[in-house]
Amino acid sequence: MLSLKIAARFLKSSPGQSALIIAGIAVGIATQIFVGSLITSLQADLIDAAVGSSPHITLLPGDSASTVPGTLATTASKSEPLVATAIPVRTLSAIYTSGEDSVPLSITGGDATDLGLIYKLEDRMVSGTYRLSAGEALVGTVFAEKYDVGAGDPLELLLPDGTMAEFTVSGVFDLGQATANERVAFVDAASAADALGIADEEYTAIQIQLTDVFASTEVADRLGNDNDVTAVDWQAENAELLSGLAAQSGSSIMIQVFVLIAVALGIASTLAISAVQKTRQIGILKAIGMGDGAAGRIFAWQAALLGAGGTLGGIALGYGLIWGFSFAPVPFSIRPEPTFIAISAGIGITVALLSSIIPARSTSRLDPIEVIQNG
Amino acid sequence: MADLLVVDAIGKVYGEGSAATRALADVSFTVAEGEFASIVGQSGSGKSTLLNLIGLLDTPTSGQVLFAGENTTALGRRGRARVRNEGLGFVFQFHYLLPEFSVWENLTMPAQIAGRTVSGEERDRALQTLALLGLEGLERKNANQLSGGQKQRVAIGRALMNRPRLILADEPTGNLDTANTEAVYGLFRTINAELGTTFLIVTHDRAVAQQTDRILEVRDGELVQDVRNDYAG
Numbered sequence: 119m120l121s122l123k124i125a126a127r128f129l130k131s132s133p134g135q136s137a138l139i140i141a142g143i144a145v146g147i148a149t150q151i152f153v154g155s156l157i158t159s160l161q162a163d164l165i166d167a168a169v170g171s172s173p174h175i176t177l178l179p180g181d182s183a184s185t186v187p188g189t190l191a192t193t194a195s196k197s198e199p200l201v202a203t204a205i206p207v208r209t210l211s212a213i214y215t216s217g218e219d220s221v222p223l224s225i226t227g228g229d230a231t232d233l234g235l236i237y238k239l240e241d242r243m244v245s246g247t248y249r250l251s252a253g254e255a256l257v258g259t260v261f262a263e264k265y266d267v268g269a270g271d272p273l274e275l276l277l278p279d280g281t282m283a284e285f286t287v288s289g290v291f292d293l294g295q296a297t298a299n300e301r302v303a304f305v306d307a308a309s310a311a312d313a314l315g316i317a318d319e320e321y322t323a324i325q326i327q328l329t330d331v332f333a334s335t336e337v338a339d340r341l342g343n344d345n346d347v348t349a350v351d352w353q354a355e356n357a358e359l360l361s362g363l364a365a366q367s368g369s370s371i372m373i374q375v376f377v378l379i380a381v382a383l384g385i386a387s388t389l390a391i392s393a394v395q396k397t398r399q400i401g402i403l404k405a406i407g408m409g410d411g412a413a414g415r416i417f418a419w420q421a422a423l424l425g426a427g428g429t430l431g432g433i434a435l436g437y438g439l440i441w442g443f444s445f446a447p448v449p450f451s452i453r454p455e456p457t458f459i460a461i462s463a464g465i466g467i468t469v470a471l472l473s474s475i476i477p478a479r480s481t482s483r484l485d486p487i488e489v490i491q492n493g
Numbered sequence: 494m495a496d497l498l499v500v501d502a503i504g505k506v507y508g509e510g511s512a513a514t515r516a517l518a519d520v521s522f523t524v525a526e527g528e529f530a531s532i533v534g535q536s537g538s539g540k541s542t543l544l545n546l547i548g549l550l551d552t553p554t555s556g557q558v559l560f561a562g563e564n565t566t567a568l569g570r571r572g573r574a575r576v577r578n579e580g581l582g583f584v585f586q587f588h589y590l591l592p593e594f595s596v597w598e599n600l601t602m603p604a605q606i607a608g609r610t611v612s613g614e615e616r617d618r619a620l621q622t623l624a625l626l627g628l629e630g631l632e633r634k635n636a637n638q639l640s641g642g643q644k645q646r647v648a649i650g651r652a653l654m655n656r657p658r659l660i661l662a663d664e665p666t667g668n669l670d671t672a673n674t675e676a677v678y679g680l681f682r683t684i685n686a687e688l689g690t691t692f693l694i695v696t697h698d699r700a701v702a703q704q705t706d707r708i709l710e711v712r713d714g715e716l717v718q719d720v721r722n723d724y725a726g
Contacts, residue, residue: 120605124593131593402589405550406651407578407606409571487550490585 121412124403125419128396136424139388143428144435146381147466150374151436151459155452156443157370161363163450165331168359169352171238171293173325174334177341178348185320186347193345198337200328205232206321208310212275212283212303216265223261223275223303227310236325239291239304245269246289250306255285258299262290273303277313285309378469385424385473389417393477400481401489414482418474425470429463436462496559497658497691498524498547503556505542505714516542517714519556524693526658529685530707531694539714541663544695548581548661549573561658578607582652582660582690586667588644590636596647597632603654622650626680642673649680653690660684662694666701678704 129136177194179186188206195204208227213220226233230250234240240248244259246269255273262268273285285305293299311318326341328334334351342349353360393400400413436459440452505517517539524530534540545551547558549565557566565576577583582603590599601611601619609615623629626646636644645665652660662681666674678701684690694705702708703722710718 127593398589399591399593402591403602403606404574405548405577405583405589406603407574407655409574412606485550487545490545490550490589 120408121415122419125416125423128392128399128416129420129423132392132395135388135392139384139424140427140431142384143381143424143466143470144431146377146384147429147432147462148435148439149377150462150465151433151454152439152443152452153370153373153377154458154462155436155440155454157366158455158458159450159452161366162453164359164363167294168356169331171236171242172352173236174328174331174352175326175338175341176350177324177326177345178350179322180346180348182346185316185322186324188319188321190321190345190347191324194324194326194341197344198341200330200333200337201326202329203235203327205229205236205325207233207323207325208307208314208316209322210278210310210314212277212313214261214265214273214275219265221261221265222301224301225275225303225305225310225313227305227313228307230306233304236327237291237293237304242291242293243289244292246287248291249288250304251288252306252308253285254288254306256289256291256304257287258302259290259292260296260300261303262287264300279315283309283313378465381428381466382469382473385421385470386476388424389421389474389477392420393417393481397484398489400484401486404484405486405490410482413484414478417478417481418471421470421474422467425467428470429466432466433459433463495526496523497526497528497561498693499559500524500543500547501557501559503543503546503553503558505539505546505551506554515714517546517553517711520711520714520716521556522709522716522719524659524691527685527689527691528707529682529692529705530709531696531702531705532709532711533696533699533702534711536697538711540695540697540711542714543711544661544663544693547693548583549577578603579655580657580659582655582657584645584649584652584660584662584665586664588641588648590644590647590651592635592637594636595632596628596634596636596639599636599647600632600650600654603651607655618656619650619654622653625653625683626650642669642676645669645673645677646680649677653684653688656688657690659691659693662692664696665694674701 177186177190191204191206195201205228210225212223212225214223230248234248239256250256257267257273267273267287269287269289271287273287275283275285277283293302314322328337331352335353338349338351341347400416404413437454440454443452500520500522502519502521503517504515504519507514507516520543532540532543542551546553553566557564559565560576560580563576565573568576591602594602597619600622604611604615611619623632626649628643628646628650631639631643636647639647666677669677681692685692696702703724706722708718708720708722709716
């Protein structure tokens with residue numbers, strides 16, 4: 119611990135120099151935390167908007183069947199730990215006609231409670247009641263406005279078999295996407311079964327949400343293979359979004375790496391200067407018996423102290439920047455991830471320690487005679 | 494008395510080939526435990542080189558140095574650092590105190606390097622050393638706040654801290670006035686008499702050398718004289 123004591127004293131003897139490098143590290147770590155948290159939150163927001171209220175995996179009947187059993191939802195939940203919600207649904211297409219206008223609607227039939235788990239409909243109702251009793255339907259805001267339909271109004275639909283079915287609108291929802299708000303409608307499970315002409319225990323799809331949206335491809339592969347059904351995952355249908363997110367992540371990582379390199383160079387140059395400034399002291403310490411390892415550790419400790427101080431300052435500054443961002447007029451907020459911040463802190467201290475390698479090695483090799491002879 | 498130090502045919506050459514400069518050649522002598530000896534010579538004669546080789550601050554090109562029966566020339570860097578810390582004490586012309594540390598911290602640094610906590614017996618020893626050097630009350634002062642004579646006394650105290658068997662002093666009073674010079678040599682004599690510490694003092698000043706019991710003279714890198722001084726003390 120003598121090396122630590124000497125390191126602390128060396129830093130204390132040059133307070134201006136120490137404060138400057140700690141400030142440099144703090145700015146670097148704060149930038150890393152802010153940029154990392156900003157991109158992570160932005161991506162989480164985009165992903166939530168894209169698939170937060172829709173299925174991550176849809177299990178469709180295999181080649182040899184036209185329906186899937188409702189029990190498959192329970193099977194999927196039990197076999198895959200990443201499955202958060204699995205619900206059986208009946209989907210069909212229908213056409214709504216109003217005067218000379220007609221619009222195709224994508225109908226999803228299911229239990230109101232089940233559908234709420236995937237589509238978060240309860241929170242997305244803008245008028246009427248979130249309820250799907252027999253013969254009731256929920257429609258989107260764009261549809262309701264365009265065709266002047268509201269809660270309590272009748273909704274006549276032309277089914278694929280050419281027959282007409284009549285529903286009563288119980289409420290209007292807003293899924294956050296204009297297309298979905300115009301073309302999607304929900305009806306009760308029994309009415310959908312009647313419209314499709316299938317039995318009570320038969321469904322057209324199982325809709326699944328996962329706890330980790332990016333695990334959808336592998337989970338879909340397993341579920342498809344194990345249950346002889348066709349599994350479609352959201353990633354396969356959103357390749358452009360994913361490549362955009364990947365590019366964003368890549369640029370974020372590049373920024374963070376370059377910031378860390380700048381921090382490392384800052385610490386290394388400061389320690390190199392410090393090593394030259396303290397050559398005499400190191401020579402004296404070696405002359406009176408300090409070993410090469412202990413002498414080298416003085417600079418490792420200096421780096422660790424600078425790294426720790428700078429990192430703590432950086433975390434505080436990073437939180438300050440995130441707090442300041444909360445006042446910016448943007449439609450999302452940055453959520454600092456404790457794990458990411460802990461990793462940033464770890465990286466900060468590790469970079470500081472790595473920066474001390476060169477001065478520590480040159481100090482280890484210093485011969486006391488170089489100092490004694492040269493005064 | 495047993496030989497504490499055996500210098501066996503050591504030589505030192507700086508540089509290589511046509512640029513080689515011989516600083517020391519085939520020097521041999523022994524020093525017994527408790528001796529109070531000096532090495533004299535003109536500037537550039539090789540006396541400081543000899544002291545640096547004995548003090549394991551430098552390595553000889555040829556020959557060997559045995560300290561307390563151990564062949565120190567064969568030791569690695571770690572072993573040499575250990576011997577410097579435990580067996581030797583250094584006093585240089587310049588005090589070489591650590592300016593970032595207090596008098597007390599400078600004094601006890603060799604003990605801390607040896608891994609000992611400065612408490613109990615160690616603390617008593619440091620206090621005794623301070624008393625012996627007339628530095629009581631200055632413990633908390635920063636090394637930079639002392640006078641030249643005080644700094645050199647702290648450096649002597651630091652050399653004594655681990656109770657070394659041999660103290661190597663290279664022009665220890667070169668930067669001091671007459672009064673401080675006499676005080677320092679008085680201290681050396683007291684330490685030699687009270688603690689039995691062996692002294693080897695490098696000086697170019699024959700008047701200083703006359704105060705030691707034995708005078709070794711180095712000229713052009715060779716030991717040319719080794720005499721007892723019955724008039725010293």
